[in-house]
Every structure is written in structure tokens, then in C-alpha cells.
Amino acid sequence: MKYVSVTTENIDEYLEKYDVIACSLRNSRIKAKQLAIMEVLCCTYPLKSILIMNGPLSNIKGFISFFILKEYTNVLPEFLKNLGYCDEFFLLDFDNPHSKSGFKTNNIKLIWKKRKFSIRLFYEQSRKLYRKQSPHNRHFKIMGYDGEIKDVYGYRGDGTERGRRALPVEDARCLINLALPSKIRTMVDPFAGAGGIVYQAKYMDKNIEVFSVDTDKTLEPGLTHYGSKHYVGNSALINFDDYTFDALITEVPFSLDALDDICNALINFDKYLCDSARIVIMLSKEQFRVIKKCVMALNWYITMPFVVNRKGTGIVIIVCTKSTQIYNEMKEIMDVVKNIY
Ligand SMILES: C[S@@+](CC[C@H](N)C(=O)[O-])C[C@H]1O[C@@H](n2cnc3c(N)ncnc32)[C@H](O)[C@@H]1O
Missing domain, CATH: 3.40.50.150 (Vaccinia Virus protein VP39)
Known part of the structure; x- marks a missing residue:
């Protein structure tokens, strides 16, 4: 299982190959961040996901972020549906930093390692299910x-x-x-x-x-x-x-x-x-x-x-x-x- 620390020097290399997915913890498990990280890593293991140790939005409570190879992003929901501790997943868009998405930022600046981004809901687990x-x-x-x-x-x-x-x-x-x-x-x-x-x-x-x-x-x-x-x-x-x-x-x-x-x-x-x-x-x-x-x-x-x-x-x-x-x-x-x- 892999993890990285991202810097202003290496961010572009990563963004070329990977999408950034921010996972939001279920309210009932908001305090169990470490367990949620291990769960995401284990669940998405076949997709070779990478934990971003100093990810964007890490200052918002209950968010963890991962790199996922761009070619795997379309199959990711098949794995995300199985998670227990996270139930909403967001995709960060560094190419269109000014897109409007309805994501409540609470005045947090969407900048990570000097790169601006916008954020949109990528996948949400079914509450009915x-x-x-x-x-x-x-x-x-x-x-x-x-x-x-x-x-x-x-x-x-x-x-x-x-x-x-x-x-x-x-x-x-x-x-x-x-x-x-x-x-x-x-x-x-x-x-x-x-x-x-x-x-x-x-x-x-x-x-x-x-x-x-x-x-x-x-x-x-x-x-x-x-x-x-x-x-x-x-x-x-x-x-x-x-x-x-x-x-x-x-x-x-x-x-x-x-x-x-x-x-x-x-x-x-x-x-x-x-x-x-x-x-x-x-x-x-x-x-x-x-x-x-x-x-x-x-x-x-x-x-x-x-x-x-x-x-x-x-x-x-x-x-x-x-x-x-x-x-x-x-x-x-x-x-x-x-x-x-
Ligand atoms: C905490 S419950 C499991 C609950 C389960 N995870 C669920 O989702 O419903 C523990 C179970 O262990 C069973 N049990 C207790 N002693 C056992 C034993 N020696 N061998 C097999 N089952 C046992 C009980 O009958 C009980 O159903």
C-alpha cells in the first residue's frame, strides 16, 4: 500500500497521471479517520490507490484524499459503494478551477500546493440501500x-x-x-x-x-x-x-x-x-x-x-x-x- 507527501515541486507530475479523490467520512464515524484511511486503502487495493498524507481539504473535518490512476477513475464507484466509514466522494478538478459545483467551501480557499482547483461530487452511496x-x-x-x-x-x-x-x-x-x-x-x-x-x-x-x-x-x-x-x-x-x-x-x-x-x-x-x-x-x-x-x-x-x-x-x-x-x-x-x- 502506498502513500505520498505532495510538494509544489512534484504536484504536476502526480496530476498528470492521477485524479485526486476526497472522501468524506460518515457522520457516525467522523472520529475514526485512521481506520477510514486504512479501509479505503484496503478496499481500493486492486486500483493501486495512493494515500495523500498532506492532501487538500485536510483542514476540513472528516476528509481524506487519495490519488487514483486516471484510467481507473471510471471503475472506482464499484469499489466506493462497498465502503463503510466514508459515504461521499469528491473529484478535484485542477484544469477547471473556476467551475461552479455547489460544494459548500465555507470560505476555504481551494488551493493546494499553489494549484487552484474546483470540486464536484463524484459519487454518493445510496441512503435508501x-x-x-x-x-x-x-x-x-x-x-x-x-x-x-x-x-x-x-x-x-x-x-x-x-x-x-x-x-x-x-x-x-x-x-x-x-x-x-x-x-x-x-x-x-x-x-x-x-x-x-x-x-x-x-x-x-x-x-x-x-x-x-x-x-x-x-x-x-x-x-x-x-x-x-x-x-x-x-x-x-x-x-x-x-x-x-x-x-x-x-x-x-x-x-x-x-x-x-x-x-x-x-x-x-x-x-x-x-x-x-x-x-x-x-x-x-x-x-x-x-x-x-x-x-x-x-x-x-x-x-x-x-x-x-x-x-x-x-x-x-x-x-x-x-x-x-x-x-x-x-x-x-x-x-x-x-x-x-
Ligand atoms: C456479537 S454476536 C455476532 C453478531 C453479528 N456480527 C451480527 O451482525 O449479527 C455473537 C454471536 O456469537 C454466538 N456464539 C457465542 N458463543 C459461540 C461459540 N462458542 N461458537 C459459535 N457461536 C457462538 C452467539 O450466539 C452470537 O450470535
């Missing part, structure tokens, strides 16, 4: 006590700490993007719940073979309906024979009494993960110390730990790998990103 996909509205199927399959909308679990099921769309997408979806052919969610991650993985790329596990048999029809090869069972014990996955992506149950099961599940899945697999886990801040110890004992590297504040609850997202090469590549970009505020 976001609402349809959100846990409050999403269509799901559950197994009733009478053994009948029921259609439900906005299924959010049984309200217990272990059974809470409502991963927001932006977080589910972000977790999948951090696992580099362009490289995933098979993935597993060992704590699948009502399928926030399964659903988004299939939305992003229906060709990804998605597997899931959950102890609660109520969820089986819904997860199968979303296109997962679903297993009712305990992830600490489940047997996938000689199957291997390119990614493990999950939101674990946040309760402390689930820690043993979570660690045993990671130990169990270690043998089913290929050497270049990416493991992306959302956990509670209180669980971090124990899960980190387990990950270290498995000789996995933690490439990116992020702390997110979700409605007052401390949440941590970790991205792990078994590969020294992937770790070194990710460490380089993370060292840069962690200094961007």
Missing part, C-alpha cells in the same frame, strides 16, 4: 420454537449480552474491507449472529464463498438465506477437515464469560487459515488483553489495533496475520497512518 441493509430493517429468517421458518425484519437477537446481534452496516463493511476482499475467495465468520458480516460480504462480492458458525440454531435459516454455508455448532470445537480459509472476519460476543470460547475458537481455526490469511476481529476493550495474549501465543502478528468508541462502548478492531511479509508491509503504512489526525 443503507437503510434497507441496516440491522433495524434487514430481512432475515429465523427458526421459530415450533420448528417453522419465519420471515423477520430488523432482527436484533434476544437482547442478552451473548445474543446481541446488530452490527451496523458501516462496521460490517469496514471489517471486511480490512481483510482485503479482492484477495478473498473463502472466508468464515465463527460468531455469525444475525449475519451482518455474511450479508455485507455477499453484497460486496457474491463470488466470495462465505462460511459461518453459530451455536444458536434459530439463526440457521437466515444465514443460509444470505448465501452462507452455515454450521450450527461451537466454533471452539467445529471441524472443517482439510478446508482452508483466506480470511476470518468476526464480531465476537462482547461478554467476558465468552473469552474462553473465543480463544479456543481462534486456536481451533488456526489450522484452517491459509498462511496469507487475514484475521479481522471486533471485540470489546475489556477483552483485548486476553485475546491479544491468545493471538501472540498462536504466533499471529497484530498489524492494526484500532480503538473505536461506539455509543460510549469501547470497542477494539484488530487485524492479524500469520505472515511476516504481510506484517512488515502493513507496519510500514500503519506507522504513517497513525500520525494522521
Whole structure:
């Protein structure tokens, strides 16, 4: 993954080959800039996007900017639709700096490295689709006590700490993007719940073979309906024979009494993960110390730990790998990103 610092000397070289795209963070995730940067870099990885460390508009809250090769700009929306933390994208026009576009500049001068530009909306995610996909509205199927399959909308679990099921769309997408979806052919969610991650993985790329596990048999029809090869069972014990996955992506149950099961599940899945697999886990801040110890004992590297504040609850997202090469590549970009505020 690449990053650059632009100067008045090198700006023209870049503008000849690249378009500048400014991404605006969703209001609900406006404080998670570093995570949003990593998500955009991972999601647009096949397009060789480049993070601009000192980009234009960086003085406006919630903006990050990237170079994208001009020949890739027309396919970019196919990737931008999959992002979780950013939802509006702007194209900077250095050839027509006086074009009017309706973008509210709040008297900010549109000049970057002595080059004037204008700005126009390039792509906006569909709000209607976001609402349809959100846990409050999403269509799901559950197994009733009478053994009948029921259609439900906005299924959010049984309200217990272990059974809470409502991963927001932006977080589910972000977790999948951090696992580099362009490289995933098979993935597993060992704590699948009502399928926030399964659903988004299939939305992003229906060709990804998605597997899931959950102890609660109520969820089986819904997860199968979303296109997962679903297993009712305990992830600490489940047997996938000689199957291997390119990614493990999950939101674990946040309760402390689930820690043993979570660690045993990671130990169990270690043998089913290929050497270049990416493991992306959302956990509670209180669980971090124990899960980190387990990950270290498995000789996995933690490439990116992020702390997110979700409605007052401390949440941590970790991205792990078994590969020294992937770790070194990710460490380089993370060292840069962690200094961007
Ligand atoms: C936080 S929820 C996952 C929510 C999910 N990300 C969603 O979008 O709905 C955690 C899930 O783990 C399941 N679970 C708990 N212990 C488990 C175990 N040992 N093996 C498999 N699933 C387990 C619970 O039944 C619950 O559905």
C-alpha cells in the first residue's frame, strides 16, 4: 500500500497521471479517520490507490484524499459503494478551477500546493440501500420454537449480552474491507449472529464463498438465506477437515464469560487459515488483553489495533496475520497512518 507527501515541486507530475479523490467520512464515524484511511486503502487495493498524507481539504473535518490512476477513475464507484466509514466522494478538478459545483467551501480557499482547483461530487452511496441493509430493517429468517421458518425484519437477537446481534452496516463493511476482499475467495465468520458480516460480504462480492458458525440454531435459516454455508455448532470445537480459509472476519460476543470460547475458537481455526490469511476481529476493550495474549501465543502478528468508541462502548478492531511479509508491509503504512489526525 502506498502513500505520498505532495510538494509544489512534484504536484504536476502526480496530476498528470492521477485524479485526486476526497472522501468524506460518515457522520457516525467522523472520529475514526485512521481506520477510514486504512479501509479505503484496503478496499481500493486492486486500483493501486495512493494515500495523500498532506492532501487538500485536510483542514476540513472528516476528509481524506487519495490519488487514483486516471484510467481507473471510471471503475472506482464499484469499489466506493462497498465502503463503510466514508459515504461521499469528491473529484478535484485542477484544469477547471473556476467551475461552479455547489460544494459548500465555507470560505476555504481551494488551493493546494499553489494549484487552484474546483470540486464536484463524484459519487454518493445510496441512503435508501443503507437503510434497507441496516440491522433495524434487514430481512432475515429465523427458526421459530415450533420448528417453522419465519420471515423477520430488523432482527436484533434476544437482547442478552451473548445474543446481541446488530452490527451496523458501516462496521460490517469496514471489517471486511480490512481483510482485503479482492484477495478473498473463502472466508468464515465463527460468531455469525444475525449475519451482518455474511450479508455485507455477499453484497460486496457474491463470488466470495462465505462460511459461518453459530451455536444458536434459530439463526440457521437466515444465514443460509444470505448465501452462507452455515454450521450450527461451537466454533471452539467445529471441524472443517482439510478446508482452508483466506480470511476470518468476526464480531465476537462482547461478554467476558465468552473469552474462553473465543480463544479456543481462534486456536481451533488456526489450522484452517491459509498462511496469507487475514484475521479481522471486533471485540470489546475489556477483552483485548486476553485475546491479544491468545493471538501472540498462536504466533499471529497484530498489524492494526484500532480503538473505536461506539455509543460510549469501547470497542477494539484488530487485524492479524500469520505472515511476516504481510506484517512488515502493513507496519510500514500503519506507522504513517497513525500520525494522521
Ligand atoms: C456479537 S454476536 C455476532 C453478531 C453479528 N456480527 C451480527 O451482525 O449479527 C455473537 C454471536 O456469537 C454466538 N456464539 C457465542 N458463543 C459461540 C461459540 N462458542 N461458537 C459459535 N457461536 C457462538 C452467539 O450466539 C452470537 O450470535
